[in-house]
Amino acid sequence: MLARLRASFGRQGMMTTLGVEVTAAEPGRVEMSLPYDDRFTQHHGFLHAGAVASVPDTACGFAAYSVMPPEASVLTATYTINLLAPAAGERFAITGEVVRAGRTLVVCRGEAFADGDQRPFAVMQATMTAVFGKAGIQG
Amino acid sequence: MLARLRASFGRQGMMTTLGVEVTAAEPGRVEMSLPYDDRFTQHHGFLHAGAVASVPDTACGFAAYSVMPPEASVLTATYTINLLAPAAGERFAITGEVVRAGRTLVVCRGEAFADGDQRPFAVMQATMTAVFGKAGIQG
Amino acid sequence: MLARLRASFGRQGMMTTLGVEVTAAEPGRVEMSLPYDDRFTQHHGFLHAGAVASVPDTACGFAAYSVMPPEASVLTATYTINLLAPAAGERFAITGEVVRAGRTLVVCRGEAFADGDQRPFAVMQATMTAVFGKAGIQG
Amino acid sequence: MLARLRASFGRQGMMTTLGVEVTAAEPGRVEMSLPYDDRFTQHHGFLHAGAVASVPDTACGFAAYSVMPPEASVLTATYTINLLAPAAGERFAITGEVVRAGRTLVVCRGEAFADGDQRPFAVMQATMTAVFGKAGIQG
Numbered sequence: 232m233l234a235r236l237r238a239s240f241g242r243q244g245m246m247t248t249l250g251v252e253v254t255a256a257e258p259g260r261v262e263m264s265l266p267y268d269d270r271f272t273q274h275h276g277f278l279h280a281g282a283v284a285s286v287p288d289t290a291c292g293f294a295a296y297s298v299m300p301p302e303a304s305v306l307t308a309t310y311t312i313n314l315l316a317p318a319a320g321e322r323f324a325i326t327g328e329v330v331r332a333g334r335t336l337v338v339c340r341g342e343a344f345a346d347g348d349q350r351p352f353a354v355m356q357a358t359m360t361a362v363f364g365k366a367g368i369q370g
Numbered sequence: 371m372l373a374r375l376r377a378s379f380g381r382q383g384m385m386t387t388l389g390v391e392v393t394a395a396e397p398g399r400v401e402m403s404l405p406y407d408d409r410f411t412q413h414h415g416f417l418h419a420g421a422v423a424s425v426p427d428t429a430c431g432f433a434a435y436s437v438m439p440p441e442a443s444v445l446t447a448t449y450t451i452n453l454l455a456p457a458a459g460e461r462f463a464i465t466g467e468v469v470r471a472g473r474t475l476v477v478c479r480g481e482a483f484a485d486g487d488q489r490p491f492a493v494m495q496a497t498m499t500a501v502f503g504k505a506g507i508q509g
Numbered sequence: 510m511l512a513r514l515r516a517s518f519g520r521q522g523m524m525t526t527l528g529v530e531v532t533a534a535e536p537g538r539v540e541m542s543l544p545y546d547d548r549f550t551q552h553h554g555f556l557h558a559g560a561v562a563s564v565p566d567t568a569c570g571f572a573a574y575s576v577m578p579p580e581a582s583v584l585t586a587t588y589t590i591n592l593l594a595p596a597a598g599e600r601f602a603i604t605g606e607v608v609r610a611g612r613t614l615v616v617c618r619g620e621a622f623a624d625g626d627q628r629p630f631a632v633m634q635a636t637m638t639a640v641f642g643k644a645g646i647q648g
Numbered sequence: 649m650l651a652r653l654r655a656s657f658g659r660q661g662m663m664t665t666l667g668v669e670v671t672a673a674e675p676g677r678v679e680m681s682l683p684y685d686d687r688f689t690q691h692h693g694f695l696h697a698g699a700v701a702s703v704p705d706t707a708c709g710f711a712a713y714s715v716m717p718p719e720a721s722v723l724t725a726t727y728t729i730n731l732l733a734p735a736a737g738e739r740f741a742i743t744g745e746v747v748r749a750g751r752t753l754v755v756c757r758g759e760a761f762a763d764g765d766q767r768p769f770a771v772m773q774a775t776m777t778a779v780f781g782k783a784g785i786q787g
Binding site: 239240242243244245246247248269270271272273274275276279280281282284285286288289304306307308309310311312313314317 | 378379381382384386409411413415418419423425427428446447448449450
Binding site for chain 2: 725726728752753755775777
């Protein structure tokens with residue numbers, strides 16, 4: 232399972248560009264780490280919601296992928312993100328975990344924390360979809 | 371109004387990094403253009419949802435900002451994005467427009483289109499919040 | 510298609526209880542009408558968001574159902590609703606329409622209008638799922 | 649705080665009509681109970697998503713209200729609900745709790761459980777807004 236995750240993660244240009252690392256992974260739950268980077272700021276100098284959102288989205292996708300059958304690929308169908316406070320800090324811890332998995336839809340929750348804060352500054356509710364046998368879609 | 375938008379846009383590191391351009395703006399509606407860039411891909415080689423989402427989020431934020439009082443700043447409170455198809459193409463047209471504006475909350479809709487396709491590949495429903503008199507928050 | 514919609518609608522106890530009527534239907538788009546009823550109010554005397562939300566949810570479900578294969582059933586996977594103003598009025602017009610239909614997921618938009626107001630007081634972005642061959646699930 | 653909640657709850661026609669009871673309440677967290685009722689079914693005979701959604705929406709609203717200043721009123725700005733399985737059962741336990749409270753926006757999570765099931769069949773991410781000094785809005 233971890234090998235599948237790592238292979239898939241290694242193919243994500245965006246995660247490499249953002250400097251994201253996978254810090255923990257188990258079936259149904261993935262943790263990642265995102266550094267502050269002034270290439271990805273919004274107009275007040277905080278990390279842009281789009282940069283932030285891409286990480287719990289990916290963590291939720293991997294958490295979902297980790298409980299899918301080996302032949303499935305995972306795509307994000309939809310997510311809702313609430314930004315509770317600006318992404319202010321040097322390093323952000325991001326989690327994604329499965330709430331409940333059906334055959335084709337897997338619902339996940341993501342959270343983002345700044346610099347060891349115990350309260351999340353962003354929360355996500357995401358719907359991942361398992362794709363079977365689609366050419367060109369792998370991982 | 372356009373001058374305020376451009377000044378705010380120019381402060382967004384992420385928009386510069388993604389190569390986003392503002393292609394049209396009027397009160398309550400903003401259009402942007404996003405090029406494909408393999409630094410921002412997901413694991414199947416398409417643009418990552420996070421890169422895609424950051425643009426309608428920004429377009430919606432600017433559309434909301436354009437109808438707010440001059441002394442207000444704008445922050446994204448929450449958005450929901452549906453990814454209807456992979457972000458496959460060379461250039462993506464993104465729109466953000468105000469559905470209804472209250473005093474502190476402005477609800478917007480965003481859409482993303484690939485290479486002249488008439489059907490969006492992503493749609494967003496976003497809630498922007500006007501912030502008044504908060505130190506360090508401008509634009 | 511209309512016959513399928515009507516049969517399905519007639520099985521919805523909640524729509525009957527709320528007094529909802531289908532006022533228009535074509536492939537991919539359904540309109541409904543909801544009367545004010547003080548059995549379904551929230552704490553300020555307006556219609557409760559739950560009563561309101563159930564109608565664009567149903568309208569979106571039917572809009573999705575109208576473009577699905579005949580053997581499919583429809584279930585709501587997820588929706589996001591924004592309540593832009595209180596549901597103040599005597600009668601509410603509600604629309605649901607398909608934004609884009611995939612094989613198993615159909616994304617729709619719903620809107621709710623009070624007493625001929627041109628601006629919606631609620632907007633919904635919904636993800637409907639087609640279910641095939643599940644015992645006990647019909648329509 | 650409980651007295652304020654009870655007074656507000658007692659004014660909600662919809663909660664009375666649905667037969668909802670408040671089963672627990674503490675600052676930032678509220679639990680409710682919803683019985684099955686065939687007046688509120690969808691087309692497969694399960695409880696309608698609109699009936700289900702109105703309860704975590706209310707529970708989240710009360711959880712938010714419980715941490716707001718005494719002079720504030722609470723309104724739902726937006727919520728996203730995922731329906732993970734049909735609402736199949738005789739009685740449903742619903743929770744709403746505050747994730748993080750700002751001055752005007754309070755983000756909450758809701759969950760719904762059927763008949764003692766440990767896994768939720770519905771999850772909600774909700775944004776509540778505090779309203780100050782608006783005529784006709786109380787509780």
